[in-house]
Amino acid sequence: MRYVKNIFTTACAAVTLLALSSCAASGDIPDRAPQGSAPTGKAQRPPHGGNAQSSVAVEANPLPLPVQKYLLTPSKMSGIRSATTILVNACLRQRNVPPIDQTSAASQQSHPDPYEVGRRYGPIVKADMLTYGYHLPPSWFGGTAAHRKRISAQQEAALSGPSGCAAVARRELMGDRSLDSPVARQISSKSFVESLKDPKVKAVTADWSACMAKKGHSYTDPLQALSKADLKPPKPSATELRIAAADYACKESTDLISTWQNVEIKIQEKEIAKHLSVLEKANAQRAQIMAEADTIVDERG
Template sequence: MRSLKAAPIAAVLTVGALALSACSSQGGPSADRTPATGITSNAPAKPKEDGKRVQGSPVRLVAEMDFPLDAYQLSAQDYERSQQALWKLTGSCMKSVGFASFDYAPTAGTADQIEDHEDLRYGTYDQQEAEHNGYRPSFTQGSKIAVIGGQEPHFTPEEEAALDGTSPERTDGTPKKIRTTRTGQSIPEGGCYGQALDKLTGGQGDTYLNDSLVEELGGQSYEKSLKDPKVIAVFARWSACMDQKGFTYKSPIDANNDPSFTGDAASTKEKKIAVADTACKASTDLVSAWHGAESATQRDLIQEHQTDLAKLKTLNTVIREKTNSVLASAPH
């Protein structure tokens, strides 16, 4: 995560590093400082047959511009609503198998914070933000990361067993399946959580939130955009603008990843460079040009992967429709 490899200036990050990553694991660099942006999804993913317990799902992106590939992912709002529907179905099942007091429900409203966040895929371009925080947006100060659905839930061992239909005990190295509760109530195959997930996805629970293809293509489009003649040209204009202000960088990526920008707070030097960066981005129309070039590349990639992407789009449509139906129904 230290060397600069073609990837976005800001994306989903772990606390403590500003990496250039293409909405995925495409690598990226940086000084040790607070993350650029990120939204953690702590709602449990579907339990697997290897005995893994109900647990948090992967980190998800908080803020990004509109791109053609967005059509093949659930939005943060869609995802949040789908989690509410998923746990409504799960809760109904848990009560039916004897857990009358089971009341876990994801916190609503977290995804709305996305509207307050600037997209930083191409680096900071808000001058006021740069003046105060350099390359460290205010919403990342204190290493605070928004969590869709609230904090990860904690369940009793009995609840866990009913949720995923397995026991911590193993037979010949494999998890032991449980089909009844201690009071004799029948547990559905895959547990209440697995059953709810299959209902939500039309039997495609294993692919719920599997954005690996979209993320891979997003990384490819970013890399390809750096070789686009329009982007190369606008980087040159930006570099010339920065040179006129007394700063020598070949690209905004180099400015963002200046190794001298260390510590928890932006130095005076970092702030000055970030302000110059935002001014030069504005005067050269860099963000618009870069975004246009990458969007064109994404449209080409979509054409190359039509079949697989169409399946994702269909699945997401199923999830949205089922979510709307579940949330519109009366509480069970």
């Protein structure tokens, strides 16, 4: 089975335009799940005393995975994005190039996932699955294209390259530091891969598959259902909506998500304990960058 970057890609999307992070491959979910995935069955107390914020948009709230504390996640990017846009626009003005529209830039970074675990095990929000099937709902895109201003060719040229404004802004804000934690991404990837071999996950996946078969759909696991969906059309077909509805019902009745994620939590906790000093060091470095970004926004925003 091949694995790809999708979970961390969500966080990387927040910095791609301004080249803040290398966003190396983390291999967090199977190749057969091209859009990523991540729900959780029943609301529970978050591990490590975390604060589980409820969301009216989520039918079955996912638990925050322990490794999320050490990953570059969307909620950690708000100040970074704002500060970087300020620095980029200062550079563009110096080169007599129109600045980037800050509202447009921010709108492209929306990620309505309060637990920031993507769609790791397939979609789970009932309302979204019944309306959009396996397609990503519009809320994931931060508004429609009509409300976004595209970067002009002049702006793109000024942003690009080692001496471009994106690189200038990155150097000014980050120097030789990194927002990323490769060890955290490796843990996130490893826990998912190892969870697939766990007897509890195999059993609950088999239960889900049997449930789907009773509803007339043949899939070995939720990720296969997601990967086989035709996501090329802008809207889901009636067939896709029926399958997605059955998928949600079977995830709920078998308690697949919480079972699967609890297995991952245990794996991650062991790995975090092994690499705690490295992870804490990376977190401290990121916190320093974020504090400096906040200062830029306060003083120059």
